[in-house]
Amino acid sequence: MEYRLGYKKQVCKKIMTNYNKKLSLERCKKYRKRILEISKNVSALHFGGSFSCTEIMEVIYNYFLKSKIEKDCFILSKGHSSIIQYVILEEKGILKKKQLDMYCKKGGFLGVHPDRGNPGINASTGSLGHGLGMVAGEAIAERSSKNVIYSVLSDGELQEGSTWEAAILIGAMKIKNIVIVIDNNNLQSLEETSKSHPNLYPIKKKFQNFGWSSVDCNGHNSEEIYKKIKYRDKSKPLALIAKTIKGYPVSYMMNEPIWHYRSPDKKDYIKAMKEIEEK
Amino acid sequence: MRNQFSERIFFNAKKNKNIYIVAADISPAGSMEIFRKKYPNRFINVGVAEQSMIGVCAGLAMRKKRAFAYTIATFALYRPFEMIRDDICYQNLPVTIVGMGAGTIYSNLGGTHMTQEDISIAKSMPNMSVIAPADPIELNFAVDYCSNISKGPVYLRIGKSGEKNFSNHSREKWKFGKIRKIINGKNICFISYGPIIKKVFECRDLLKKEKIYPSIYNCHTLKPLDKIRLNTIFDEYKKIVILEDHSEINGLAQDVKSYAFESKYKGKILSFSLKDKFYHTFEKQDHMLDLHGISVKKIVNKILM
Structure with a gap:
């Protein structure tokens, strides 16, 4: 893959392989604070969905995507949360601070949705329901190498028929080298997912019926996410259903649809920073 | 033409180990069955699921494989249109979408099986090339091009059966x-x-x-x-x-x-x-x-x- 900006020359920082609770908590705080910091300058930021999958992304990137090759094995299917991916890529030295400071600005190349060809970005997503099909293709191509393909999906994305086309195919073909985490924050643009589509639940049963291994977990508990992925049934693809809260842990953002897209004012910003620090 | 396509792709696949066929439940014609038997890992039948057909092709191409999405033209191009636009064209991946039985060829199956607007749609997408060979001989050249040379997406519009060479x-x-x-x-x-x-x-x-x-x-x-x-x-x-x-x-x-x-x-x-x-x-x-x-x-x- 050709990168637009000398990604190859940059060296990734060494990452720990064993779970470290303190480090994970610190990193999540750092990521959320950085997102808040960026939000001061732009309006188009998907806070809610990025904060709900912060722990999920932290675990995947810090414990499972170690080498450069592995970092290419990730697709953020819920592309509207790209800001959390950028913040992590910045921490890993793949994106530079000045590049991220240009988020959604003239002359910058990073924006609301991930764009293939940018440093550390494997797939252009944003339109929901595209990720899992590409994950299947990549995993088929990597079957002999045994590289695992990771992806994070939103629960709203489970309403897309294309997601289930790919889910059935992956189960039928017994493609084992796939781990997906569903950010089950139960809140879409319009209303609660469980209210609009109550028969989607329990999600894990659907995946299990299609030949996947599927388990629930607390999506804001890094340790639980780590363990569920690390000690998964490796004879099947894994769909981890992570129960999360949109906007977590900021009190006024949690479960408020308006924070799907909005940026905080100065007062809100200070409050959010405080609440993240105290968490 | 579909038989010729199967034969040529099988011929090319012997030399080029990166060639994959991703078909959407299309009845086996000619050498396609041989391809499937000989290279089971490189023949993927996604079933009647054209959106994942294109997604899988994109994923394969992201890993430097040369994928051919293969089904009847209307299902190859219209049903998964957004996947073709976003996954293949926007990401500029070397995937060939083979639209078989294009135009009015399937006229006795009715309007749902015809593609009178496919070239118009395919042409409108940036990065997409459109090739429509006239006969089986030309199809060979087109398949060779798509197998080994093309750098971006191609919509390959082909006939069905019984075409003579001109x-x-x-x-x-x-x-x-x-x-x-x-x-x-x-x-x-x-x-x-x-x-x-x-x-x-x-x-x-x-x-x-x-x-x-x-x-x-x-x-x-x-x-x-x-x-x-x-x-x-x-x-x-x-x-x-x-x-x-x-x-x-x-x-x-x-x-x-x-x-x-x-x-x-x-x-x-x-x-x-x-x-x-x-x-x-x-x-x-x-x-x-x-x-x-x-x-x-x-x-x-x-x-x-």
């Missing part, structure tokens, strides 16, 4: 992006593409009786359009007749006419394309084409008028 009359080699002269004549020329070229030859036979000897050109690559060759065609002929099994909207005829206007072409252009209309009939292809105003008799009469 391009063996040509002295010019097949080359991606180039209009190819098949038969040399004077004053009048035909430009066409796809299996409907058969009708061009029938027209020529009738015109010969009137002592008219048109040239025949085959525009197998619809995008990018060979404007250099069009310039020489504009210089050489007073009358250009375009025949295509595709809608009059954004097909070859419209492209040539708009370029002729830009180039201040002084001659006359007659075009025979499908009308912007659905016909709710299940007749044979010839009847369907006739409803759209395309028959050898109608074309010849218009030329002689």
